[in-house]
Amino acid sequence: MSDKLHFSLVSPERELFAGEVDQVDAPGSEGQFGVLPGHAPFMATLKAGVVVVFEGDKRTRLFVRSGFADVTPQGLTILAEEAIDLIDFDATKSEAALASAKLELESADEDDAKVRLIETISYLEALIASAA
Structure with missing residues (x-):
């Protein structure tokens, strides 16, 4: 058994982290x-929150919106x-986007738009809180 865990975190844009960790x-x-x-193999879905490496x-904090975690004998891969x-x-842009989404929600008429805005608000609130 190795004393390190191979970990990789990948988003659609890029691989954000790859390396041997504790x-x-x-x-x-x-x-x-x-x-x-x-660790024993398993798969899990992820919710918005912080992955701590x-x-x-050293501690690295990475925020994920959602995704999947796959633990195999080779290590842990997170697809976010x-x-x-x-x-x-930088929370400034996210705080502005949050305020805008809240205003837009107040005037939204369609249920689909409301659901999308509520999800966006929840995500932005979690992101801003995690960075504090």
Whole structure:
């Protein structure tokens, strides 16, 4: 059994992280979970939240919108709908987008538009809160 876990986080735009790590904590749709080297294989869906990557004393925080986590004997792969390295995150644009979505929701007439706006608001609130 290796003392490191191979971890890869991929979004449609790019591979955001790849390397050998000590542990990864992720926001599962049924609750937070952690993966260590030698973990039993499983798959899980992810909700919006922070993936924390542990490399010795270093912690990397990556926000994922949603996606899937796949633990295999080779390691952990996260396929994210959207992923952001929180070290690079500037909340200003997201706060403006959140205010705009809330205003748009107040005047939305169609149910589909309301559902889309509620999902967007929830995502932006989670993103802003995670960066604080």
